Amino acid sequence: MTASRAARSLVADLRRELPDLTDGLAVAASVRAHDPLAGPGSLLATWELLRSEVSGVGPLQRLVEDPEVSDVLVNGPGPVWVDRGRGTELSGVRIDDESSLRRLAQRLTASVGRRLDDACPCADVVLCDGTRVHAVLPPVAVQGTTLSLRVPPRRTFHIEELVQRRTMPRAGADLLSRLVERRVSFVVSGGTGTGKTTLLSSLLSLVPAAERIVMVEDAAELRPDHPHVVRLQTRHDNAEGAGAVAMSTLVREALRMRPDRIVVGEVRGAEVLDLLTAFNTGHDGGAATIHTNRIEHLPARFEALCALAGLTRDAAHSQLAAAVRAVVHVRRRDDGRRQVAGVAVLDTDASGRVHAQPAYAFDDGALTPRAAAPALDLLLLPES
Numbered sequence: 001m002t003a004s005r006a007a008r009s010l011v012a013d014l015r016r017e018l019p020d021l022t023d024g025l026a027v028a029a030s031v032r033a034h035d036p037l038a039g040p041g042s043l044l045a046t047w048e049l050l051r052s053e054v055s056g057v058g059p060l061q062r063l064v065e066d067p068e069v070s071d072v073l074v075n076g077p078g079p080v081w082v083d084r085g086r087g088t089e090l091s092g093v094r095i096d097d098e099s100s101l102r103r104l105a106q107r108l109t110a111s112v113g114r115r116l117d118d119a120c121p122c123a124d125v126v127l128c129d130g131t132r133v134h135a136v137l138p139p140v141a142v143q144g145t146t147l148s149l150r151v152p153p154r155r156t157f158h159i160e161e162l163v164q165r166r167t168m169p170r171a172g173a174d175l176l177s178r179l180v181e182r183r184v185s186f187v188v189s190g191g192t193g194t195g196k197t198t199l200l201s202s203l204l205s206l207v208p209a210a211e212r213i214v215m216v217e218d219a220a221e222l223r224p225d226h227p228h229v230v231r232l233q234t235r236h237d238n239a240e241g242a243g244a245v246a247m248s249t250l251v252r253e254a255l256r257m258r259p260d261r262i263v264v265g266e267v268r269g270a271e272v273l274d275l276l277t278a279f280n281t282g283h284d285g286g287a288a289t290i291h292t293n294r295i296e297h298l299p300a301r302f303e304a305l306c307a308l309a310g311l312t313r314d315a316a317h318s319q320l321a322a323a324v325r326a327v328v329h330v331r332r333r334d335d336g337r338r339q340v341a342g343v344a345v346l347d348t349d350a351s352g353r354v355h356a357q358p359a360y361a362f363d364d365g366a367l368t369p370r371a372a373a374p375a376l377d378l379l380l381l382p383e384s
Helices: 003-017 024-034 042-052 058-064 098-110 159-164 170-181 195-206 249-256 271-281 295-308 311-323 372-377
Strands: 071-075 078-083 087-094 120-125 132-136 144-150 186-190 213-217 228-233 262-268 287-291 326-332 340-349 356-364 366-369
Touching: 003 366, 024 295, 042 340, 058 071, 058 078, 058 087, 058 098, 058 144, 087 098, 098 120, 098 132, 098 144, 120 144, 132 249, 132 311, 144 326, 159 170, 159 195, 170 195, 170 340, 170 366, 186 295, 195 262, 195 287, 195 326, 213 249, 228 249, 262 271, 271 295, 271 311, 287 295, 295 311, 295 326, 295 356, 311 340, 311 356, 340 372, 356 372
Parallel strands: 186 287, 186 326, 213 228, 213 262, 262 287
Antiparallel strands: 071 078, 071 144, 078 087, 120 132, 132 144, 326 340, 340 356, 356 366
């Protein structure tokens, strides 16, 4: 039996024997009773394994603690996949027992007061450390219990680091810095896992220290390096179906908190109306992220979300035209690397429809002007 298997066997015994697995002294005494020759190293290894099994994410613990990992993906029993910014890759970790995987999923959801069982086979929760967990049980998940963990960034990448990582060219970083400096309201668009949150955190770190940033998120992923940040996080209902706090509620609360800049971590529903209202009530310099496949699709995406809030098409375009001035689009290249694709400005045609007009393309090491470059340059001019 390998040391790892021996440690897991010991942990299984401790789970049966001890009423309180968080009592370090009781755990140490029980380990010594099982193995009188156990040294400090063995005690520590067992304790760490027990901690991950009881209050952590079990066999996935070392993956979520890896500072390079943004996503951990379990597609039923078998190998575990991770994303370290280069696309999904095998992690070297396996979970081959469906019952163990199901228990892990149920423990994680129960730790924040949510249900996951045959009657409620899907759950989306945020753990205390900010990790977002989505779980699906069989038979809905045909291949077995499925887990998707979105790990919050361990640190903020400053804009200089993004240049060094070739996420954007130097000229592009200067342009985005001026976007923040000139208090232009903007959204960061892109697909899932393209780095929208990472980029927005970096840009918010450029906000002057005297300004108060109020952020509203589903999961606390934005982590700007800034001294004056207020973070509000939504709350799901509990097992009894009570206690939920919606994104739209928090956006309205943010308006009452004397914000200099309002930031919404991700616009995905009816809260878009409150966001547009906030941006249209004198709160310049606001920002948000939104899912779109292409930069030109942004108005259609906003139109669809506004329909969820009961706005007509004309009203949606009117609100969007007045609220958002620029769009920064991020993408994932074929090689898996995340990259800023470009910046667009929003323009309104004679019928009142909003269009995203490309202003600059961010090519490798270069900034290429597009048709709307003069319009963006005008927005970024310093006040006279």
